[in-house]
Each structure stands twice: as structure tokens, then as C-alpha cells.
Amino acid sequence: xxxxxxxxxxxxxxxxxxxxxxxxxxxxxxxxxxxxxxxxxxxxxxxxxxxxxxxxxxxxxxxxxxxxxxxxxxxxxxxxxxxxxxxxxxxxxxxxxxxxxxxxxxxxxxxxxxxxxxxxxxxxxxxxxxxxxxxxxxxxxxxxxxxxxxxxxxxxxxxxxxxxxxxxxxxxxxxxxxxxxxxxxxxxxxxxxxxxxxxxxxxxxxxxxxxxxxxxxxxxxxxxxxxxxxxxxxxxxxxxxxxxxxxxxxxxxxxxxxxxxxxxxxxxxxxxxxxxxxxxxxxxxxxxxxxxxxxxxxxxxxxxxxxxxxxxxxxxxxxxxxxxxxxxxxxxxxxxxxxxxxxxxxxxxxxxxxxxxxxxxxxxxxxxxxxxxxxxxxxxxxxxxxxxxxxxxxxxxxxxxxxxxxxxxxxxxxxxxxxxxxxxxxxxxxxxxxxxxxxxxxxxxxxxxxxxxxxxxxxxxxxx
Amino acid sequence: xxxxxxxxxxxxxxxxxxxxxxxxxxxxxxxxxxxxxxxxxxxxxxxxxxxxxxxxxxxxxxxxxxxxxxxxxxxxxxxxxxxxxxxxxxxxxxxxxxxxxxxxxxxxxxxxxxxxxxxxxxxxxxxxxxxxxxxxxxxxxxxxxxxxxxxxxxxxxxxxxxxxxxxxxxxxxxxxxxxxxxxxxxxxxxxxxxxxxxxxxxxxxxxxxxxxxxxxxxxxxxxxxxxxxxxxxxxxxxxxxxxxxxxxxxxxxxxxxxxxxxxxxxxxxxxxxxxxxxxxxxxxxxxxxxxxxxxxxxxxxxxxxxxxxxxxxxxxxxxxxxxxxxxxxxxxxxxxxxxxxxxxxxxxxxxxxxxxxxxxxxxxxxxxxxxxxxxxxxxxxxxxxxxxxxxxxxxxxxxxxxxxxx
Ligand SMILES: Cc1cc2nc3c(=O)[nH]c(=O)nc-3n(C[C@H](O)[C@H](O)[C@H](O)COP(=O)(O)OP(=O)(O)OC[C@H]3O[C@@H](n4cnc5c(N)ncnc54)[C@H](O)[C@@H]3O)c2cc1C
Ligand code: HEM
Numbered sequence: 001x002x003x004x005x006x007x008x009x010x011x012x013x014x015x016x017x018x019x020x021x022x023x024x025x026x027x028x029x030x031x032x033x034x035x036x037x038x039x040x041x042x043x044x045x046x047x048x049x050x051x052x053x054x055x056x057x058x059x060x061x062x063x064x065x066x067x068x069x070x071x072x073x074x075x076x077x078x079x080x081x082x083x084x085x086x087x088x089x090x091x092x093x094x095x096x097x098x099x100x101x102x103x104x105x106x107x108x109x110x111x112x113x114x115x116x117x118x119x120x121x122x123x124x125x126x127x128x129x130x131x132x133x134x135x136x137x138x139x140x141x142x143x144x145x146x147x148x149x150x151x152x153x154x155x156x157x158x159x160x161x162x163x164x165x166x167x168x169x170x171x172x173x174x175x176x177x178x179x180x181x182x183x184x185x186x187x188x189x190x191x192x193x194x195x196x197x198x199x200x201x202x203x204x205x206x207x208x209x210x211x212x213x214x215x216x217x218x219x220x221x222x223x224x225x226x227x228x229x230x231x232x233x234x235x236x237x238x239x240x241x242x243x244x245x246x247x248x249x250x251x252x253x254x255x256x257x258x259x260x261x262x263x264x265x266x267x268x269x270x271x272x273x274x275x276x277x278x279x280x281x282x283x284x285x286x287x288x289x290x291x292x293x294x295x296x297x298x299x300x301x302x303x304x305x306x307x308x309x310x311x312x313x314x315x316x317x318x319x320x321x322x323x324x325x326x327x328x329x330x331x332x333x334x335x336x337x338x339x340x341x342x343x344x345x346x347x348x349x350x351x352x353x354x355x356x357x358x359x360x361x362x363x364x365x366x367x368x369x370x371x372x373x374x375x376x377x378x379x380x381x382x383x384x385x386x387x388x389x390x391x392x393x394x395x396x397x398x399x400x401x402x403x404x405x406x407x408x409x410x411x412x413x414x415x416x417x418x419x420x421x422x423x424x425x426x427x428x429x430x431x432x433x434x435x436x437x438x439x440x441x442x443x444x445x446x447x448x449x450x451x452x453x454x455x456x457x458x459x460x461x462x463x464x
Numbered sequence: 465x466x467x468x469x470x471x472x473x474x475x476x477x478x479x480x481x482x483x484x485x486x487x488x489x490x491x492x493x494x495x496x497x498x499x500x501x502x503x504x505x506x507x508x509x510x511x512x513x514x515x516x517x518x519x520x521x522x523x524x525x526x527x528x529x530x531x532x533x534x535x536x537x538x539x540x541x542x543x544x545x546x547x548x549x550x551x552x553x554x555x556x557x558x559x560x561x562x563x564x565x566x567x568x569x570x571x572x573x574x575x576x577x578x579x580x581x582x583x584x585x586x587x588x589x590x591x592x593x594x595x596x597x598x599x600x601x602x603x604x605x606x607x608x609x610x611x612x613x614x615x616x617x618x619x620x621x622x623x624x625x626x627x628x629x630x631x632x633x634x635x636x637x638x639x640x641x642x643x644x645x646x647x648x649x650x651x652x653x654x655x656x657x658x659x660x661x662x663x664x665x666x667x668x669x670x671x672x673x674x675x676x677x678x679x680x681x682x683x684x685x686x687x688x689x690x691x692x693x694x695x696x697x698x699x700x701x702x703x704x705x706x707x708x709x710x711x712x713x714x715x716x717x718x719x720x721x722x723x724x725x726x727x728x729x730x731x732x733x734x735x736x737x738x739x740x741x742x743x744x745x746x747x748x749x750x751x752x753x754x755x756x757x758x759x760x761x762x763x764x765x766x767x768x769x770x771x772x773x774x775x776x777x778x779x780x781x782x783x784x785x786x787x788x789x790x791x792x793x794x795x796x797x798x799x800x801x802x803x804x805x806x807x808x809x810x811x812x813x814x815x816x817x818x819x820x821x822x823x824x825x826x827x828x829x830x831x832x833x834x835x836x837x838x839x840x841x842x843x844x845x846x847x848x849x850x851x852x853x854x855x856x857x858x859x860x861x862x863x864x865x866x867x868x869x870x
């Protein structure tokens with residue numbers, strides 16, 4: 001679909017299919033219409049009901065402020081689409097340009113957008129995960145169930161995993177005056193995302209709010225009673241605690257299994273794409289008609305040495321959706337690159353945490369403004385002498401400035417003092433547990449010798 | 465982007481003869497986004513650079529950080545948080561905001577609406593039958609004082625006294641020793657002192673007596689930051705009064721002026737009351753009440769658009785110029801209430817972003833809606849109208865309007 005005439009015809013009456021009807025999918029659909037696409041639009045989603053927003057699911061929905069059904073995403077325009085909801089896509093055939101549904105239907109397309117996001121990583125023992133009182137939080141139904149369990153006044157909640165979602169849930173428990181234990185394998189909460197220094201602050205915050213925080217421990221078993229209700233959790237240090245609710249907050253799994261055999265560069269790390277949101281195939285070649293957006297995408301960022309980065313950030317999903325939609329309707333010369341600096345926010349223990357950039361892409365961190373002990377500060381992250389990220393605790397108004405520093409590769413540590421100068425302004429090592437931007441295990445193998453025949457094969461196919 | 469000397473340009477802008485239409489001069493000024501002046505100060509006039517600098521933590525709002533001290537804006541008394549830096553600014557603003565808006569006091573402006581409408585209605589009733597009214601004297605000027613009295617909890621019977629102080633105080637703000645009688649300044653100083661004393665009395669009465677007005681809430685606060693001292697409460701009340709007065713007057717007066725200059729939009733507003741919301745937004749861009757933030761201080765060396773502004777320099781922010789920057793707004797000199805993506809600089813930005821924005825918007829929306837509804841075929845007596853002296857808070861001193869219907 002290269003010539004201008006073809007593109008015009010495609011915009012007028014082409015067929016676009018979007019797989020994954022949530023934030024990225026809906027926003028892409030709206031952008032397609034806003035940019036003048038008048039052809040047929042099909043939304044495929046395995047969840048029933050209108051697309052909804054997830055961030056409130058671990059916040060206002062659990063406090064009871066907002067009902068689980070009350071987070072429907074606002075519609076910014078009519079998208080005039082055919083909705084195929086409640087059935088997952090099970091395959092993508094790029095030879096014939098069809099999406100296969102699990103019920104056997106086939107949906108043809110000229111261009112397709114993949115925005116299937118992630119799902120919650122379940123507890124690793126299926127029978128224990130099935131106990132009454134064991135939850136994950138990714139969907140509206142999950143949040144509704146957990147909110148009901150919290151409202152019933154459990155004697156103790158165990159949160160497994162102190163990333164953002166786990167920490168937010170612990171915060172809600174304290175707000176509701178429910179005893180809560182947080183178990184985290186790493187030395188501090190949030191340490192995987194923000195490093196040890198901020199992790200320490202997060203740990204203080206949790207303890208100051210009465211969380212029973214246990215770091216460096218692993219939950220080994222969830223024990224139920226005869227009725228199949230959760231009663232107790234066992235730790236690897238031999239200790240146990242009694243709890244009637246456990247929330248498994250161990251991150252997400254990218255929804256890419258349905259793409260096995262499609263020939264796309266899809267795997268546990270997501271679907272690789274270029275900054276124009278066009279999917280890569282297994283060989284790392286860019287495809288023309290397959291686009292990716294949202295949590296499932298793995299996109300290079302020039303600011304970070306062109307590394308492929310997957311983000312589970314609301315704003316990133318929206319921005320990629322808009323770029324993908326634009327590029328689906330335009331030729332090479334008018335394409336947009338997705339170049340924005342990542343942004344993220346979280347609210348926990350009365351603190352508004354925001355970040356800009358990629359904190360894991362750093363070797364040092366320094367507090368540049370405010371007071372750490374007062375839980376209101378800005379910390380800048382640096383990599384080899386330039387600013388690569390910043391995190392604010394109750395100080396979000398400055399983030400734009402730090403975004404500019406990142407964009408302009410400003411020197412780290414930022415040299416000039418500000419009126420709100422912190423006590424300690426010496427950079428410290430950022431200290432992330434384990435390799436962060438490095439892959440964990442092989443996902444592909446390369447075969448062939450001549451340049452014309454060298455090919456990449458997905459590891460799961462190769463080993464089969 | 466370079467730094468050149470354009471002192472003439474700034475002087476021409478500040479000169480009273482440019483007051484009725486400074487915009488062509490702003491356009492010339494924007495050719496040098498960051499312009500160094502002869503006296504070592506810097507003038508910033510383009511949208512991106514203004515947005516950058518408003519979020520730059522190396523800029524200070526505290527006069528003491530200027531290497532050449534300024535004539536103090538607030539003679540005596542504790543400064544208010546508009547002239548402070550973090551962390552004190554943040555703490556005081558947070559403590560005041562708790563009682564002024566979401567999340568702790570979400571319904572404040574909505575709850576005020578009936579009162580706002582009634583106040584505007586009452587003022588316009590007094591004009592009924594007059595063939596000529598002055599939008600400034602008859603409506604825009606008395607309106608915000610009433611609102612702030614109500615918010616603070618000034619008893620109705622004291623309002624007339626309060627008004628006199630506010631008038632004297634506001635009048636003295638743009639005191640010019642070359643042309644004004646000294647009396648004007650003295651009245652201002654006296655008014656400031658009387659007002660402080662009066663507010664101090666009100667605060668004192670409220671200790672230990674929780675109530676709904678802002679003074680009672682501030683005097684009895686038990687929020688996470690503790691309680692303001694009485695001095696801080698008085699300064700904050702003063703700030704709300706001053707920051708929220710002439711600005712709102714100008715917004716309403718500029719608004720009516722702009723509508724009278726665009727009769728087709730005025731007509732649309734009659735039939736389409738919801739238009740008032742984007743219309744007021746567009747006013748804040750197109751004819752904003754605050755044209756200039758006259759100074760910030762470079763706390764340490766600051767880099768803007770490749771220019772290094774040395775520590776201690778005074779920095780002038782030409783907000784109204786930024787809101788007319790063609791690099792940011794399409795067709796910026798057109799008044800277009802249907803404009804989307806209207807991120808104007810009318811309320812500033814960053815940590816000092818106007819605290820009263822939601823209230824000011826609603827006040828202007830209600831005033832303009834009522835004016836348009838009740839005036840019968842209004843027309844301007846003079847265009848341009850006479851302006852106040854100030855290039856900073858720019859607006860008509862009178863806006864006389866004739867009603868054809870009698
Ligand atoms: C509890 C929680 C709190 C969060 N809080 C924040 C926050 O504070 N700040 C922030 O920036 N971000 C937050 N996020 C992340 C944010 O919600 C995500 O970045 C965003 O939802 C990504 O949108 P998406 O459309 O890419 O993916 P998703 O929202 O995951 O949507 C993917 C959709 O595709 C569907 N799907 C999957 N596989 C298939 C298939 N084979 N066929 C059909 N449909 C399929 C899924 O069911 C889902 O409906 C939070 C997320 C959660 C879960
Ligand atoms: C149309 C009307 C108004 C306009 C155009 C306006 C504009 C502004 C601007 C530009 C600033 C930023 C100043 C700076 O950065 O130094 C500001 C700050 C402020 N405004 Fe307004 N304002 C208006 C009405 C009000 C009202 C009604 C109130 C109060 C009731 C108010 C209270 C404040 C306060 C307290 C600040 C200081 C905020 C801080 O320093 O954190 N304003 N205003």
C-alpha cells in the first residue's frame with residue numbers, strides 16, 4: 001500500500017482491525033476517525049462491556065470511592081466501529097491478512113493494530129491461586145471482588161509483591177484501617193522500578209503507615225481451610241502469618257501467545273516495533289500493515305541508546321495509540337515517530353509519586369530539590385554523566401523541567417542549586433536488584449549462513 | 465536564539481501610549497525570545513521559553529534573590545506566598561488550598577454560584593433604566609470585592625468600610641511619584657495597615673470557633689501542615705484580595721469590550737450560553753488581565769533557549785505576548801472561542817499557577833452571561849476605552865456602554 005492513490009482509497013474504504021479493546025485500542029480508534037478514516041473499523045476484545053480505565057482499580061475503586069463499573073473510559077468522539085467482544089483473538093495470519101478468533105471466526109483486514117496489553121501474573125500454584133480470598137488486580141472484575149473482600153473487614157491482608165500496584169493496594173488497606181502485611185523479595189518496595197534510595201523512602205512510608213513490611217522474603221505457600229478459603233501464608237524463612245485475603249501483585253504477562261506462529265517478533269517481552277509503532281517480524285524487519293501500541297509494545301527510544309523498551313504506563317499507551325493511528329493512515333514521508341519521554345504516576349500513602357524518563361536506565365541518583373524525610377522532593381537519575389530520569393514525591397510541578405533536561409541530555413548531576421536545596425546533594429549509586437534492561441534467557445535462535453538465507457526463529461518454535 | 469539589546473522595545477511597551485494595543489509591539493519583541501536589557505534584566509516573550517521558565521526550579525519569586533533589590537512591593541508585614549519559594553511557598557499554598565478547592569474542599573466554587581449570580585443580578589438591577597452604564601464602575605469593580613468578603617467571612621455590615629480600604633490600596637499599587645499626589649500613596653499605606661488590623665481582629669474572634677468561612681477555617685485548621693500563624697493568615701487573606709481583585713475586574717471588562725468588538729460572537733453567546741466557558745478561556749489568551757509577571761530572580765545561572773541568565777538577574781515574563789505567539793497558536797490575533805488546545809498563559813503556570821483560577825473563571829462567566837442577557841443592544845461609547853496606567857495588570861479604567869433600548 002505505497003502509492004498515494006492506494007492510501008487515499010484505503011483511508012476512504014479500507015478495513016482496519018484493532019485487537020485489544022482497552023485504553024490503547026479505543027484511543028487509536030478515536031484518532032483514526034479524527035484523522036479522517038472512513039473505512040470499516042472492527043474492535044476485537046476478549047473483555048465484555050465498554051473499555052474502561054485501569055489506574056483507579058488499585059486506588060479509588062478499592063477505597064470504595066468509585067464503583068468498579070464507574071471507570072468507563074470517556075469517549076471523545078463516535079468511532080462507528082463493529083465491536084466483537086467476549087471472544088479472544090487466537091491467531092494472526094499475515095499471509096492472508098486475517099485475525100482468527102477463538103470461536104473460529106476469521107476477520108479480514110488491510111491493516112491491523114495490536115493492543116492486547118498485559119494480564120496479571122497469577123500465583124504460581126494453580127490450586128492455591130483458586131482459594132477463596134486470593135486475588136490479582138488487572139480487570140474490573142478483579143477489583144470488584146477485592147473491594148468486596150476488603151469491605152467485609154478481613155482480619156489481615158497479605159500483599160505479595162511491593163511494586164506500584166502492590167504498594168497502592170497496601171496503602172488502601174491502611175486507609176481502610178485493615179491490617180496488612182507486604183511481602184517483597186527485593187530489599188525495598190518499588191526498588192525494581194526506582195532503585196534502592198527511593199525504595200528506602202518507600203519502605204519508611206509503608207512502615208510509618210502501619211504496614212507490616214517484610215522485605216527479602218519469599219512467600220512459598222498459600223494454605224486454605226477445608227472450605228477452600230485462604231487461611232495462612234508460609235514464607236521461605238519458615239515463618240507464617242494468618243490472613244484471609246492475599247493479593248498477588250507480581251507484575252504482568254504480555255498477551256502475545258496468540259501471535260505464536262504469526263511471524264512477528266512477539267514474545268514474553270512484548271512485540272517489538274519501530275518508533276512509528278510498526279511491528280517487527282521475527283527477523284527484525286519492519287512490517288507495513290501491522291501496528292502495535294500500549295503495554296504490549298516494545299519500542300525503541302533514541303534517547304536511551306535506541307534500546308527497545310516496554311512500558312506499562314497509561315500515558316505511553318495513549319501516545320503510542322495516537323502515533324500508530326496516524327501512521328496507519330499516512331505514507332512514509334508523513335509518518336510520526338513516537339519519541340516522547342515516558343511518564344508515570346502513582347498515589348500511595350498520601351504521596352503523589354510521578355516519574356519522567358526511564359529510571360532503570362541510570363547508574364546514579366541524586367536528590368535535587370526538597371526534603372526526603374518530608375516525603376516531598378525531586379530525585380534526578382543519571383547515566384554516564386547525563387540526566388535520564390527524575391522522580392518526584394509530592395513535587396510534580398517540576399517534572400516538565402526535568403523532562404527538558406532529559407531531552408537535551410543535560411549534564412548529571414544538574415549543577416545549579418535551587419531555592420529548595422536538599423540537605424544532601426551527593427549522587428549515590430542507583431542500585432537496582434539484578435539486570436534490568438537485559439533479557440532473561442534466549443527467546444530466539446539464528447539460523448543460516450549466507451546473508452540471503454540468515455533467519456531468526458522463535459525459540460519456542462525451534463525447540464518444539 | 466540570540467540575546468540582543470532591545471531596550472527601546474520594552475520601554476515602548478511600558479509607555480502608556482501603547483496601552484490600548486501593545487500586541488504589535490509584542491510581535492516585534494518575540495523576534496528575540498530572551499532579550500537582555502541595558503539594566504541587566506531579561507525579558508522573555510515567546511510561548512515555549514515562557515512555559516520552560518515557569519517550570520524552571522532555578523527561578524525565584526523572592527525579591528531577596530535579586531542582585532539589585534527591588535522597591536518592595538509589600539511594604540512591611542510578612543510577605544505572602546506569591547512572593548515566596550519552596551518549601552515555604554508550597555506549605556502555605558497547600559494550607560490555604562485545603563480550604564479553597566479540591567481535593568479537601570471540592571464544592572467551593574459550585575456552592576458560591578447562586579451568590580455570584582445574585583450579586584451580579586443586584587448590581588445590574590441598580591443599572592436598570594440607565595441609558596449609559598460603566599461596566600467597570602457599575603459591575604466589574606464592586607463584584608469581586610463582594611465575593612472575596614463573602615469567602616473570607618467579612619460581615620455584610622462591614623463591607624462598605626472594607627471596600628474603601630480595598631479601593632485605596634489598589635489605587636496605590638500603580639502609584640507614580642512623577643504624576644500622582646503623594647496622598648494616593650499615603651492613603652494606600654494607611655489602608656493596608658487598617659485592613660491588616662481589621663483582618664487581625666476577625667481572625668482573633670475566630671480562634672476556637674470553627675466556622676465555614678475561610679478565616680475561621682484557617683484559624684482552626686488541624687491539617688497535616690498544622691496551623692498558620694495569625695500573621696500568615698492575614699497575609700494570605702490580603703493576597704487573595706489583591707491577587708483576585710483587579711485581575712477579575714480586567715477579565716470582565718476586557719471580556720465585554722471584546723464581545724462588543726465581535727458582535728457576531730456576542731449574538732452567538734445569547735443563544736448558546738455554554739459558549740461562555742471556552743469564550744472565557746479564549747479571553748484569558750487573547751485579552752488577558754495579567755500581561756506581565758514583572759519579575760522573577762535567577763537563583764542560580766539559568767539557561768533558556770541557549771542564553772545563560774546570570775544569577776541574581778531580574779527576569780520579566782511577558783505572558784500576554786506568549787499567549788499570542790504564532791509558533792504556538794494558530795492565527796493568534798484572532799479571537800476564536802471555538803479554539804481547541806487553548807493552553808494559554810493567562811493564569812501563569814508551574815507552582816505559582818493562579819490559585820483562584822476556578823473562581824475567577826466562574827465570576828467572569830456569570831458576569832458576561834448576565835451582561836449579554838440583560839443589556840439591550842449595547843454599544844461602546846469610546847473605542848478604545850481609557851486604560852488604567854499599569855502595563856502589568858492591563859485593562860480599561862472605564863468601559864462606558866450605551867443601551868439603545870433605553
Ligand atoms: C491496577 C492497575 C493500576 C494502574 N495504575 C497506573 C498508574 O497509576 N499510572 C500509570 O501510568 N499506569 C497505571 N496502570 C497501567 C495502565 O493501566 C496501562 O498502561 C494501560 O491500561 C495500558 O493500556 P493497553 O490498552 O495497552 O492495555 P490493557 O489495558 O491491558 O488492554 C488490553 C486489552 O486487550 C485484551 N486482550 C488481551 N488479549 C487479547 C486477545 N487475544 N484477544 C482479544 N483481546 C485481548 C485485554 O483483555 C484488555 O482488554 C495501571 C494498571 C493496573 C492494572
Ligand atoms: C481573571 C482573574 C485572574 C487572573 C488573570 C489571575 C492571574 C494570576 C497569575 C498570572 C498568577 C501567577 C503569578 C506568578 O506566577 O507570580 C496568579 C497567582 C495567584 N492568584 Fe490569580 N488571577 C486571577 C484571579 C484570582 C483570584 C480570583 C484569586 C483568589 C481568590 C487569585 C489568587 C491568586 C493567588 C493566591 C496567586 C498566587 C499563587 C502562588 O503563588 O502559588 N487570582 N494569578
